[in-house]
Amino acid sequence: MSPIKNGPVNHEIDINTISGFFIEYLGFNPIEELRIIDWLVLPQQVLLSIANGRIFHDGLERMKEIVAKLEYYPRDLWLYQLSNQWERIAQEEAFMGRCGQVGDELGSRIVATRLISDIMGLCFLMGRQYAPYIKWFGTAFSKLKSAEVLTPLFTKILDADTWQERQDHLVKAYGYIAKLHNDLDITDSLTAEVSQFHNRPFKINHAEKFAEAIHAIIQDDEVKQLPKYLGGINQYVDSTDVLSYTNKFRRFWSMYQ
Known part of the structure; x- marks a missing residue:
């Protein structure tokens, strides 16, 4: 980001539904039942951002349910x-x-x-x-x-x-x-x-x-x-370009099939 004197300003604010946000961020809708494979391909840094991220307003009282569901692994x-x-x-x-x-x-x-x-x-x-x-x-x-x-x-x-x-x-x-x-x-x-x-x-x-x-x-x-000693994605992938992008880490579903 850089300061500008005139013209449109990008405030880095997106408007989305709860489901839409999580589908984009996680690759699936956590309001629905989570599959084992969903858990395993989610980088811990992504799960941490949800479990510990700040929620400023939850008027529909849906975020609390999702955060509780993703608080830690089953x-x-x-x-x-x-x-x-x-x-x-x-x-x-x-x-x-x-x-x-x-x-x-x-x-x-x-x-x-x-x-x-x-x-x-x-x-x-x-x-x-x-x-x-x-x-x-x-x-x-x-x-x-x-x-x-x-x-x-x-x-x-x-x-x-x-x-x-x-x-x-x-x-x-x-x-x-x-x-x-x-x-x-x-x-x-x-x-x-x-x-x-x-x-x-x-x-x-x-x-x-x-x-x-x-x-x-x-x-x-x-x-x-x-697979007995494969583990979660953080235990066999060490690439920023994979762990930081939903469209890439979701491809690792195939590791468990």
Whole structure:
């Protein structure tokens, strides 16, 4: 936007019906019943904007109903994504040390950063909070209760000069998120202790045990039929051009068919 001295002014104000607005913004009408696939292709930043967005007037008293419906994922969809987030950690938790062992210090740091990001995403899910897009990701994380313990550990991981030192701090982070999981009391208590990756000198949390235990308690048959470790769109798409535009993120329906 830029100031003008004369001529028409674009106030960036649109007039729409409630249904019309949401069909344009979400790609479907949330007044009607939401399908599982509708939930999964909605970026968390979009859901967050509805759940936490300001409503200045609701004369028809319809917005309150919609906001309540989209406040957070239904339980089994929450479990589905929670399971997948643990699996993301399981898939890479040994690689930070492996990169360092072969002298790839840059690769080790990159993997450590990815693990930090996945742990942060896990904390949003465990706290039943939608995560914002990347610009506000760290700011929003700092407001989670878990940030008090994890932020100092993340800083030490990022500042570490060797993969062994990096690993020591990651181990503490793994122990803490294991405790957070057990505090949820949704599965039998799982050990927070780390152990070696096969016979290699890499200490890992074996995050797959959390993923499997959580997936096993999903009750909804339709959710059970979803691709096991695909998750919601934020767990496999990292493109601003996709996550910011309805006509693009809606195309990911096909991932679940």
